[in-house]
Amino acid sequence: GAGVSQSPRYKVAKRGQDVALRCDPISGHVSLFWYQQALGQGPEFLTYFQNEAQLDKSGLPSDRFFAERPEGSVSTLKIQRTQQEDSAVYLCASSPRRDGNYGYTFGSGTRLTVV
Amino acid sequence: GQQVMQIPQYQHVQEGEDFTTYCNSSTTLSNIQWYKQRPGGHPVFLIQLVKSGEVKKQKRLTFQFGEAKKNSSLHITATQTTDVGTYFCAGTGRGSYIPTFGRGTSLIVHP
Numbered sequence: 001g002a003g004v005s006q007s008p009r010y011k012v013a014k015r016g017q018d019v020a021l022r023c024d025p026i027s028g029h030v031s032l033f034w035y036q037q038a039l040g041q042g043p044e045f046l047t048y049f050q051n052e053a054q055l056d057k058s059g060l061p062s063d064r065f066f067a068e069r070p071e072g073s074v075s076t077l078k079i080q081r082t083q084q085e086d087s088a089v090y091l092c093a094s095s096p097r098r099d100g101n102y103g104y105t106f107g108s109g110t111r112l113t114v115v
Numbered sequence: 116g117q118q119v120m121q122i123p124q125y126q127h128v129q130e131g132e133d134f135t136t137y138c139n140s141s142t143t144l145s146n147i148q149w150y151k152q153r154p155g156g157h158p159v160f161l162i163q164l165v166k167s168g169e170v171k172k173q174k175r176l177t178f179q180f181g182e183a184k185k186n187s188s189l190h191i192t193a194t195q196t197t198d199v200g201t202y203f204c205a206g207t208g209r210g211s212y213i214p215t216f217g218r219g220t221s222l223i224v225h226p
Contacts, residue, residue, distance in 0.1 A: 031212065042121075042203050042216035043158065056213060091157060100212060103148055103160030 004107035021077045021110045023092030031095040082114045121217030134191040136220035138204035147187045153200045
């Protein structure tokens with residue numbers, strides 16, 4: 001596609017429910033990031049993939065968060081047993097390069113609200 | 116870990132006034148990127164600076180990277196209502212592929 005596509009656009013989950021957020025990066029993009037953005041804050045790093053390899057997951061807040069990119073294209077961020085503090089916008093970004101030169105293209109994000 | 120501080124958090128200006136946002140890193144950076152996020156939107160890449168002391172211009176926007184590669188600024192000349200949004204810097208440390216974002220500066224332009 002022409003850009004980074006994320007789905008769903010909005011998700012309301014009951015506390016304790018599991019959710020899965022999808023990211024379709026630009027075709028051929030090597031690097032893929034997940035960021036979490038709380039209201040009024042900058043994006044906070046969650047995890048990073050180069051192709052199918054998850055090279056850094058140090059930003060994942062707890063073991064309830066899990067991300068995968070099995071074929072080096074589409075990525076899924078899964079949150080188990082959601083809590084209210086998980087409410088945020090989850091952004092996916094991709095780049096054609098490993099080093100991120102020329103910047104990252106962000107998707108429109110998934111706004112997760114846990115009630 | 117690496118921290119990126121950005122000031123001010125908010126800036127109100129009258130249309131036609133200038134605007135500057137500043138970014139400071141706790142560690143030396145390999146590069147710094149700037150993004151713009153419109154209200155309700157997602158970050159959009161503006162530019163990347165790599166060299167010490169580098170200055171780049173995009174129309175009314177001027178970006179600078181400090182000599183020590185630890186700070187950066189974005190200056191907008193003669194703001195317009197279309198400039199409204201939050202401007203983020205994102206610094207990448209040496210040997211890393213992961214940009215750390217600042218908190219952003221929200222620019223409000225009054226017509």
